[in-house]
Amino acid sequence: MKSNNKKKGMELFINIFPFISLIVVFVGFALLSGGRTLDITNCRKIFEQSFTLLLVAGAAVFLLSQNCLDMSVGAVIGMTGVVAALVSKINIPLAFAAALGVGVLIGLINGILHGVLGINAMIATLAMSFILRGLLLIVCKSGTVGIAVKMYDLDQVGLKMAVCVVFLVGAWLFFQFHSYGKQCRAVGAGETAAVQSGIHIAFIKIISYVFMGAAAGIAGFFTVIRTGAAMYNTGNMAEFDILIALILGGMPINGGADSKFRSAVIGVLILGILNNGMVLLGLDTYPQLITKGIIFILVLAMTFTIRNKINRDKKMA
Amino acid sequence: MNKKISNSIVVVMVPIALYLFFLILRPKSFGKINTIYIIFTQSFITCMIAWGMQYLAKMGEFDLALGAEMILDSIIAALLSTRFGFLGMIAGCLLSALICGILKGVLYRVMKIPIMILTIALIYLLGSFGGLITNSAALTISYEYTFLGRAPGNVIVFLLTGILMYFLANKSVYGSNVNAVAGAPGISRNNGISVEKTKIRSLLLSSMFAGIAAIVQLSHGSGVTPSVGLDSIQNIMQPMMSVFIGFVMAQYVNVVFSIFVGSILMSIISNGITALNWSSAIYNIVVGAILLLIMAYMNVAKVYSKKHEEKMSAIANMKEMNMSNV
Amino acid sequence: MKRKSVKLLTSLLVTASILVGMVGCGSKTESADAGSQSAAGETEESSQPAEPEEGDTQKEADAGTTDKIKLGLTIYSTTDATAGPVVNNMQTACDGMGAELVIATDEQNPEKEITNIENLIANGCQAVFCLPYADDSIPRIAKICEDSEVYFGFYWYDLSNEETHDVCYASEYFLGNIYEDDVWSAYTAMKTLNEAGASHIGMFGLPTGRTTTTKRDNGIAQACEEFGMEILVEDRVNTNTSDDAASSVESMVSAYPDLDGIVIAGMTQTCLPGVIQSLQNLGLTEKVKVSCIDFNENQTEYFEKNSVNGVIGGHFTGGAWLAVLAVNKLQGTPLVDEPVSIKDEFIVLQSADDAKNYDAHLYQELPYTAEEYAQMSKKINEAFTYEDLLEIVGSYSIQDVMTRHNVK
Amino acid sequence: MEHEVLLDIQHVSKSFGLTQALKDVSFQVKQGEIRGIIGENGSGKSTISNIIAGIYGKDEGVIRLNGKELRAATAVEAEAEGIALIVQEIGTIGDISVASNIFLGNEKRFVSKGFINHREMNREAKKALEMIGVSSIAPEDRTDRYNLEERKMIEIAKAFYTHPRLMIVDETANALSSHGRGILYAAIEEVKKYGGTVLFITHDLEELIKICDSVTILRDGVYIDTCYGSDMRINELKVKMVGREMSDHYYRSDVEGSMGEQVVMRVENVFTSMLKNVSLELHEGEILGLGGLSDCGMHELGRLMFGLDQPYAGKVTCTGTDQGLKSPVQAIKRGIGYVSKNRDTEAVILQDSVKNNVCLCSLDKISKLGFASPVQENRFADQWIQKLKVKVNNRGEYVASLSGGNKQKVVLAKWLGRGSRILIFDCPTRGIDIGVKEAIYHLMEELKEQGHAILLISEELPELIGMSDRILIMKDGKIVCETMRGPEITESLLIKEMI
Known part of the structure; x- marks a missing residue:
C-alpha cells in the first residue's frame, strides 16, 4: 500500500500548494516593503484593483472546468464598458442593464459558435475578440468615451465588496453544489461519457459562455466607473490575466473533476499582491514582467508534473 | 492532373474577386500596378511567420510567443549591426531566433506543459529581456543595412523561404511526420514516430521562420521598440488568421500555397481599407x-x-x- | 523518505524563487534600494497602528528630520526619446532639491494609470504627477488624491475643458498643470511642410478623445485653411511599430499619388523611422516632405540626409517644474497658493545643426543643472519667487541654454 | 520436414492496473506454420500479439525469435526484426496519402538528397498493392477517400510488402466482406509459400479451421492448449475456449421464456446506413437477446434505441408517446438506460470519482432546485455502491483505478440508481472476470422479475442462449430469425443463421 500514501501525499501537496504560494507572496512582500503592503488602505487598493478580475475569473472557472477557453473576455469588458459609458448619460441602472445585456448577447454568440457550430473554442473567441476590438475602435473613434459624473459616486468600496461577495458566493454554490457545476466538471473529465449520462453538452456550453459574458458585462461596468472613461484598449489582455490567475490558483489546465472554484479567488489575490507589491518596491516595468514570467513557469511546472504523476498513478493503480 | 489545376484556379479566384471589389469602389487608387506590387510585398512578412506557425497549428498547438521573439530578434540584430554591420544584423537575428527556439524546446521537453500556456509565460520573459537590454529605448538600423526590406531583397528572401518551406512541408521526412501526428498521434507513435521530437522540431522551426521574417521586418521599418506585457500577441494575429484561412483552402491546393493566398487576402483588405480611408x-x-x-x-x-x-x-x-x- | 524530501525541496524552491525574483532582479532605480533602506528605518515608525492620517505625520516629520520628500510619476515609458528626457529632467530637479522620485509606467492605459497612482500613494509619495489619458479620468484621479491627502499635477496636459478645470481648481491638493500650445505646434509643423512646398498631406495621429489630440487636430485644420492644404488620409492606429507605419505610408502613397507631405502629430517615436525608411525605399524622399511633433534619437542623421524638414518638440521640462512647485509646497514655502497652469515652450528644429545643438546641450546634458534646480527651492534660495519660475520657463530655448552654460 | 522453432514465448505475464491480462503464458510456433490464436473477448489474445509486435511492453517473461531475445520497443524496431502486425482497429491515418500510410515510419528508404522522392514512393506503394491483388486504390489519394475495407487492404499491403518472417493478423477478417477475406487468405498463403510464419487471431472457428495448420487456445489470460491438424474440431475447441461446462447454474435456471404483455418500446421499419427495415418490440419483464457478427448492425440498433443516432426512416418510440426519440437526455427521462460496449470511453468517466459517476445522471432526483448537498450525494452513492457490491476503498477514488468488472458495476449502479425501467446492455460482460459475470447474470434475472425490460446485445452465443427469453439474430442489418427460449436452441443452430 506504499504507493497509496505516496499518492495521497502528492494529492495533499497539490491541494494546499496554491495556499502556500499565496502565503509566501503575501509574507514575502510584507517583509520586503517594510509592512507597507499590510497597510489597510493598500489592501483596499489591492482589492479594488483585482475586483473586476475576480468577477471574470470566477465565471471562467465554469468554462475552464469544461476545457473551453474564452479569448474574447478582454474585448467584451471593453465593449460593455463603452456601452455603459454611453448609456450612463441617460441613467445609471439602465447603463448597468445595457452592459449586462451586451455581455450576455456576446456570450450567447460565443456559445452558439462553439457549442452548436462546433468551431474550436480558441479560434472562435479569438475571432470574436478581433471583431469586438474593431467595433470598439469605431464606437469611440479610437479615443475615449467618458461616463456621466453622477456615476462616480457608485465607486465606493462597500458596494464593490457586496457585489463581489454576492457574485463569488453565488458562483461557488452553483459550481460546487448545483448539478450545473457538476455537469461542467463531468464534461471536462470525459465529454463522450457525459453525453451518455444525459448531459446536454451544447446547452451547458452555451450557458457557461452566457455566464462568462454576463460577468464580463458587470466587470466592464465597474471598470468604467473606476477609470472614468472607456478607451479602445480597455480590458486589454484580461483573458490572459484570467488564465495566469487560475493556474496560479491551482486549476488543472484541461479542467475535469479536480477543478476547484477557489483557484479563481486565490489566483487573483496572488496576482493582485504581486502586481501591487512590485510597484510598491519601485521595480521597473521589465523586472516586474520577468518576475511574473518566472513565477508563472515555476508554478506551471510544479502543478503540471505532479498532477501528471497522480493521474498516471491513478491509471496504473 | 487537371483536377489539381482546376482546384488552384478556384483558390486563386478568391483574392482576385476581393481585389476587384475594392477596384470597383476605388478605381483611381487601386488600379495601379504599384498597388498590386505593394499588396504582394506587404504579405511577405505575414506569410513567412504563418509558414513557420503552420506546423504547430496543424498539430493543434499555438505558439503565442513568436511576436515577442521577433521583437527580441530585431533588438539583438539592431544592437549587433552597430558593431558588426550587416552581417552582424543577420547573425544576431538568426542566433537569437535559434536560442529562443532551443529554450522553448528544452522547456517543453522538461516540463511537458501545453505549448500555448508555456509560450504565454515566455512572452513575459522574452519581451522584458528585450526591454532590459535596450533599457526600453527604441533602436534603428542605418539605411545601407536595410536593402532586404525592399525590392529585390525582400522578394528574394521570400522566394528562398518559400522553396525551403515547400520542401520541408511536402518532401521532408519531418514534414510527413507532422502530417501523420496531426492526423492520429496514437497510430504515428505505434509506427515509431516520436510525437514529442516532432513537436520540439516544430517549435525550433517556427522560431527560425520568425527570425527570417524579423530580418525583413526590421529592414522594412528600420526601427524596433521593445514590447511591454502581452501586447506583442497583436503582431501575430494577422499570420494566425492566414494560417486558419490557409488550412481551409488546403483541401484544394498545397498548404504552402494556400497560406500564401491567405496572407495575400489579408494584405488586399488592409490596403483596400486605406484606399477607402476607412478607419483600420x-x-x-x-x-x-x-x-x-x-x-x-x-x-x-x-x-x-x-x-x-x-x-x-x-x-x-x-x-x-x-x-x-x- | 525520498518523497518527503522532494516535497520539502519544492516548497523551499518556490519561496526562494519569489524572494530572489523580488530582490535579485535588482531594480536599478535607487528608489528601490532607498525603499529597502528606508523600509528598515521606517518599520518601527509605521509599526504603530497605521491610521489614515499617516500622511500628516509624514509632513510634520519631514520638516524636522532628514526624511526626503517623496514624489511619484506615472508615465508611458521611462527612457524612450520622448518620455526619457522628461524623467531625466525631473530626476535632476529632485536630486537638486533633495527630494526622492518613484516612477511607474502605465502603457497609455487609463486603468493601469489609476492603479499606478494608487500604488505610488501606497508607496508613500506625497505628490503624484501623470498625463491623464482621458479627460473623464481627472475627477477620479482628483478624488483618489484628495482621499489620501496627496498633492497631484499633470504634465503635457491643457485643462481647457471647463468641467475638469473646475474639478481640479476646486481641490486644495491640485498643484497645477504644465501644458504646451499644441495648436501652435501642429500649426507650425504644417507651416514647415507648406514652406517646403507640400499641400496634399497624409497624417499619423494620436487616438482621438484626448485634449492634446483635439488641439493638434485644430492646429492642423487652422493651417489647412490658411495655407490651402488638404489632409487626404489619416492613420491613428497603425502607429505602434515602424514596420506598420512603413506599410501604412506605402499604401497611402499608392492610394493617393498626389500626396506630397506627411505630418506625424504624435507617436513619432515609432512612426518616424518607418515613414522615412519607406519614403527612401520608394525614392520619394525629395517629393514627399515630412514634419513631426516630438523628438527622435536619430533626427540629426535624418536632417543631414534632409529626409525630414521640421521637428517640433523639446517640451521635456514639464515634470521638473511640477517638482519645483511640489517641493516648495511640501517644504512649507509654497511659491504660489492656488493652483497654476504654466505654458511650456516648444523648440523648433529645422536644420542639421539645430539638431546637433539640441542633442549636445539639451539631450546629452540637461538644459538645467542640479544646482540651477536647487536655486528654485525657497529653502535653499529664499529670494526665489513664482515670477522668477515663469521667467525661466518663458525663456526656454536652445540659445538660452547655450548662453547660460556659456557655450561659445 | 522438421521446422526449427521460430517464435518461443516463455512465462510472459502482463497486467493493466488491477486486471491481469496475461498470466504466465508460454508456447512455441514453428517456422512456416500458420498458427491460430483463439479465445473469448478479454482472453488476452490481442495483448500477446501487441507484445510480440512491440506496441506493449511485457511485465515478465522472455520472447525469443529465431533463438535471439526479442526486445522490440516500437513497431519500426519489430519490423526490422521481420515482424508485421495488422491491428484490430483502424491502422491507417485518414489525412495523409495511401503511399505515406504504407511507408509510415520508414519514409527514409525513399530519401535522396535529403528529400523524399514521392514518385518513387507512389510507385513502390502501387507495387505493394498489386502484390496482394488490389488495383482499385491509387497511392497518391488521401486515405479517408476510401471505405473501411479498402483501408484494411492498405494495411495488409503494408504488412505483406516487407515480406515479414512473422505476420500477425489481429481479428481483421470480421471487418471484411468475402472479397476482402479472399485477398487476406491469399496473402497468408503467399507468406507461407516463402517460408514465413503467420499468427492468425480470431474468434470465428470456421475461418480458423479453413486457414490454420494449428491453433493455441487462451482463456482469461491463461494458456490452455495447442492443437494441430486434424484434431482441431470445433466443439472441442469451443469447450476449451469457454472451458466452463455449459452448466445451467451459470446462466438462468428456468427453461421456459416469459414476458409481460405490456410493450415498453417499439422500433418500426427503421432504416439507417447499417440497418435495413428493422422492427422489434420490447416487452416489460423480458430479456430480449440480440445476436450476430460484430458488424451485423446490432450495436447501431442499441445506440438508436438510446437516441444517440437518428434513423433516416422509421421510428423508435416508447409507450405513451408516438414521438420518436430525439436525444439521450430524452431517452433517460423516458426511463431508458444504456450500457455501451466501449466501457472506458463511453459508459463511464475514467478521470472522475466513483461517487460522481454514480450520481451524475440522477442529479435531478437527488437535488432540490438543482442543489444537492454532499451528504445527500454521499448517501445516494453509498446506497448503490453497497447494493451492487462495488469493490472500492472510498467513494472518492477515481474509476480509472478499478478493475473491468468493478467499472461495469459502477455503470449498473448509475442506471439502477436512476431507476431506468428499460435497460440496453451492449456486450455487458465483455472482458470481465468470471465472478462478476455471474453476479451480472443473477442481477439481470432479478431485474427481469421486477418487471424491467432488458435488451441484451452480445457477441457471445452461450450468453444469449443462457439468458434471453427471446433471441433475434441479425445479419447485414436485417433481423433474420426470431426464436423463443427453449432447450432445443443450440449454438450451431444460431451460427447457421448468423453467417
Whole structure:
C-alpha cells in the first residue's frame, strides 16, 4: 500500500500548494516593503484593483472546468464598458442593464459558435475578440468615451465588496453544489461519457459562455466607473490575466473533476499582491514582467508534473 | 492532373474577386500596378511567420510567443549591426531566433506543459529581456543595412523561404511526420514516430521562420521598440488568421500555397481599407468575420456531408429492400 | 523518505524563487534600494497602528528630520526619446532639491494609470504627477488624491475643458498643470511642410478623445485653411511599430499619388523611422516632405540626409517644474497658493545643426543643472519667487541654454 | 520436414492496473506454420500479439525469435526484426496519402538528397498493392477517400510488402466482406509459400479451421492448449475456449421464456446506413437477446434505441408517446438506460470519482432546485455502491483505478440508481472476470422479475442462449430469425443463421 500514501501525499501537496504560494507572496512582500503592503488602505487598493478580475475569473472557472477557453473576455469588458459609458448619460441602472445585456448577447454568440457550430473554442473567441476590438475602435473613434459624473459616486468600496461577495458566493454554490457545476466538471473529465449520462453538452456550453459574458458585462461596468472613461484598449489582455490567475490558483489546465472554484479567488489575490507589491518596491516595468514570467513557469511546472504523476498513478493503480 | 489545376484556379479566384471589389469602389487608387506590387510585398512578412506557425497549428498547438521573439530578434540584430554591420544584423537575428527556439524546446521537453500556456509565460520573459537590454529605448538600423526590406531583397528572401518551406512541408521526412501526428498521434507513435521530437522540431522551426521574417521586418521599418506585457500577441494575429484561412483552402491546393493566398487576402483588405480611408478598425472586423464564416462553413459542411453520406446509404438500403419485397 | 524530501525541496524552491525574483532582479532605480533602506528605518515608525492620517505625520516629520520628500510619476515609458528626457529632467530637479522620485509606467492605459497612482500613494509619495489619458479620468484621479491627502499635477496636459478645470481648481491638493500650445505646434509643423512646398498631406495621429489630440487636430485644420492644404488620409492606429507605419505610408502613397507631405502629430517615436525608411525605399524622399511633433534619437542623421524638414518638440521640462512647485509646497514655502497652469515652450528644429545643438546641450546634458534646480527651492534660495519660475520657463530655448552654460 | 522453432514465448505475464491480462503464458510456433490464436473477448489474445509486435511492453517473461531475445520497443524496431502486425482497429491515418500510410515510419528508404522522392514512393506503394491483388486504390489519394475495407487492404499491403518472417493478423477478417477475406487468405498463403510464419487471431472457428495448420487456445489470460491438424474440431475447441461446462447454474435456471404483455418500446421499419427495415418490440419483464457478427448492425440498433443516432426512416418510440426519440437526455427521462460496449470511453468517466459517476445522471432526483448537498450525494452513492457490491476503498477514488468488472458495476449502479425501467446492455460482460459475470447474470434475472425490460446485445452465443427469453439474430442489418427460449436452441443452430 506504499504507493497509496505516496499518492495521497502528492494529492495533499497539490491541494494546499496554491495556499502556500499565496502565503509566501503575501509574507514575502510584507517583509520586503517594510509592512507597507499590510497597510489597510493598500489592501483596499489591492482589492479594488483585482475586483473586476475576480468577477471574470470566477465565471471562467465554469468554462475552464469544461476545457473551453474564452479569448474574447478582454474585448467584451471593453465593449460593455463603452456601452455603459454611453448609456450612463441617460441613467445609471439602465447603463448597468445595457452592459449586462451586451455581455450576455456576446456570450450567447460565443456559445452558439462553439457549442452548436462546433468551431474550436480558441479560434472562435479569438475571432470574436478581433471583431469586438474593431467595433470598439469605431464606437469611440479610437479615443475615449467618458461616463456621466453622477456615476462616480457608485465607486465606493462597500458596494464593490457586496457585489463581489454576492457574485463569488453565488458562483461557488452553483459550481460546487448545483448539478450545473457538476455537469461542467463531468464534461471536462470525459465529454463522450457525459453525453451518455444525459448531459446536454451544447446547452451547458452555451450557458457557461452566457455566464462568462454576463460577468464580463458587470466587470466592464465597474471598470468604467473606476477609470472614468472607456478607451479602445480597455480590458486589454484580461483573458490572459484570467488564465495566469487560475493556474496560479491551482486549476488543472484541461479542467475535469479536480477543478476547484477557489483557484479563481486565490489566483487573483496572488496576482493582485504581486502586481501591487512590485510597484510598491519601485521595480521597473521589465523586472516586474520577468518576475511574473518566472513565477508563472515555476508554478506551471510544479502543478503540471505532479498532477501528471497522480493521474498516471491513478491509471496504473 | 487537371483536377489539381482546376482546384488552384478556384483558390486563386478568391483574392482576385476581393481585389476587384475594392477596384470597383476605388478605381483611381487601386488600379495601379504599384498597388498590386505593394499588396504582394506587404504579405511577405505575414506569410513567412504563418509558414513557420503552420506546423504547430496543424498539430493543434499555438505558439503565442513568436511576436515577442521577433521583437527580441530585431533588438539583438539592431544592437549587433552597430558593431558588426550587416552581417552582424543577420547573425544576431538568426542566433537569437535559434536560442529562443532551443529554450522553448528544452522547456517543453522538461516540463511537458501545453505549448500555448508555456509560450504565454515566455512572452513575459522574452519581451522584458528585450526591454532590459535596450533599457526600453527604441533602436534603428542605418539605411545601407536595410536593402532586404525592399525590392529585390525582400522578394528574394521570400522566394528562398518559400522553396525551403515547400520542401520541408511536402518532401521532408519531418514534414510527413507532422502530417501523420496531426492526423492520429496514437497510430504515428505505434509506427515509431516520436510525437514529442516532432513537436520540439516544430517549435525550433517556427522560431527560425520568425527570425527570417524579423530580418525583413526590421529592414522594412528600420526601427524596433521593445514590447511591454502581452501586447506583442497583436503582431501575430494577422499570420494566425492566414494560417486558419490557409488550412481551409488546403483541401484544394498545397498548404504552402494556400497560406500564401491567405496572407495575400489579408494584405488586399488592409490596403483596400486605406484606399477607402476607412478607419483600420474595419480591417479587424472584416478579418474576424471572414474567419468565423469560414470556420462555421467548414464545420457545418463536414457534419452535413457525413449526414448526407448516411442518408445516401440508408436510401440505398431502402431501394434494395423494396426490390427484394416486390 | 525520498518523497518527503522532494516535497520539502519544492516548497523551499518556490519561496526562494519569489524572494530572489523580488530582490535579485535588482531594480536599478535607487528608489528601490532607498525603499529597502528606508523600509528598515521606517518599520518601527509605521509599526504603530497605521491610521489614515499617516500622511500628516509624514509632513510634520519631514520638516524636522532628514526624511526626503517623496514624489511619484506615472508615465508611458521611462527612457524612450520622448518620455526619457522628461524623467531625466525631473530626476535632476529632485536630486537638486533633495527630494526622492518613484516612477511607474502605465502603457497609455487609463486603468493601469489609476492603479499606478494608487500604488505610488501606497508607496508613500506625497505628490503624484501623470498625463491623464482621458479627460473623464481627472475627477477620479482628483478624488483618489484628495482621499489620501496627496498633492497631484499633470504634465503635457491643457485643462481647457471647463468641467475638469473646475474639478481640479476646486481641490486644495491640485498643484497645477504644465501644458504646451499644441495648436501652435501642429500649426507650425504644417507651416514647415507648406514652406517646403507640400499641400496634399497624409497624417499619423494620436487616438482621438484626448485634449492634446483635439488641439493638434485644430492646429492642423487652422493651417489647412490658411495655407490651402488638404489632409487626404489619416492613420491613428497603425502607429505602434515602424514596420506598420512603413506599410501604412506605402499604401497611402499608392492610394493617393498626389500626396506630397506627411505630418506625424504624435507617436513619432515609432512612426518616424518607418515613414522615412519607406519614403527612401520608394525614392520619394525629395517629393514627399515630412514634419513631426516630438523628438527622435536619430533626427540629426535624418536632417543631414534632409529626409525630414521640421521637428517640433523639446517640451521635456514639464515634470521638473511640477517638482519645483511640489517641493516648495511640501517644504512649507509654497511659491504660489492656488493652483497654476504654466505654458511650456516648444523648440523648433529645422536644420542639421539645430539638431546637433539640441542633442549636445539639451539631450546629452540637461538644459538645467542640479544646482540651477536647487536655486528654485525657497529653502535653499529664499529670494526665489513664482515670477522668477515663469521667467525661466518663458525663456526656454536652445540659445538660452547655450548662453547660460556659456557655450561659445 | 522438421521446422526449427521460430517464435518461443516463455512465462510472459502482463497486467493493466488491477486486471491481469496475461498470466504466465508460454508456447512455441514453428517456422512456416500458420498458427491460430483463439479465445473469448478479454482472453488476452490481442495483448500477446501487441507484445510480440512491440506496441506493449511485457511485465515478465522472455520472447525469443529465431533463438535471439526479442526486445522490440516500437513497431519500426519489430519490423526490422521481420515482424508485421495488422491491428484490430483502424491502422491507417485518414489525412495523409495511401503511399505515406504504407511507408509510415520508414519514409527514409525513399530519401535522396535529403528529400523524399514521392514518385518513387507512389510507385513502390502501387507495387505493394498489386502484390496482394488490389488495383482499385491509387497511392497518391488521401486515405479517408476510401471505405473501411479498402483501408484494411492498405494495411495488409503494408504488412505483406516487407515480406515479414512473422505476420500477425489481429481479428481483421470480421471487418471484411468475402472479397476482402479472399485477398487476406491469399496473402497468408503467399507468406507461407516463402517460408514465413503467420499468427492468425480470431474468434470465428470456421475461418480458423479453413486457414490454420494449428491453433493455441487462451482463456482469461491463461494458456490452455495447442492443437494441430486434424484434431482441431470445433466443439472441442469451443469447450476449451469457454472451458466452463455449459452448466445451467451459470446462466438462468428456468427453461421456459416469459414476458409481460405490456410493450415498453417499439422500433418500426427503421432504416439507417447499417440497418435495413428493422422492427422489434420490447416487452416489460423480458430479456430480449440480440445476436450476430460484430458488424451485423446490432450495436447501431442499441445506440438508436438510446437516441444517440437518428434513423433516416422509421421510428423508435416508447409507450405513451408516438414521438420518436430525439436525444439521450430524452431517452433517460423516458426511463431508458444504456450500457455501451466501449466501457472506458463511453459508459463511464475514467478521470472522475466513483461517487460522481454514480450520481451524475440522477442529479435531478437527488437535488432540490438543482442543489444537492454532499451528504445527500454521499448517501445516494453509498446506497448503490453497497447494493451492487462495488469493490472500492472510498467513494472518492477515481474509476480509472478499478478493475473491468468493478467499472461495469459502477455503470449498473448509475442506471439502477436512476431507476431506468428499460435497460440496453451492449456486450455487458465483455472482458470481465468470471465472478462478476455471474453476479451480472443473477442481477439481470432479478431485474427481469421486477418487471424491467432488458435488451441484451452480445457477441457471445452461450450468453444469449443462457439468458434471453427471446433471441433475434441479425445479419447485414436485417433481423433474420426470431426464436423463443427453449432447450432445443443450440449454438450451431444460431451460427447457421448468423453467417
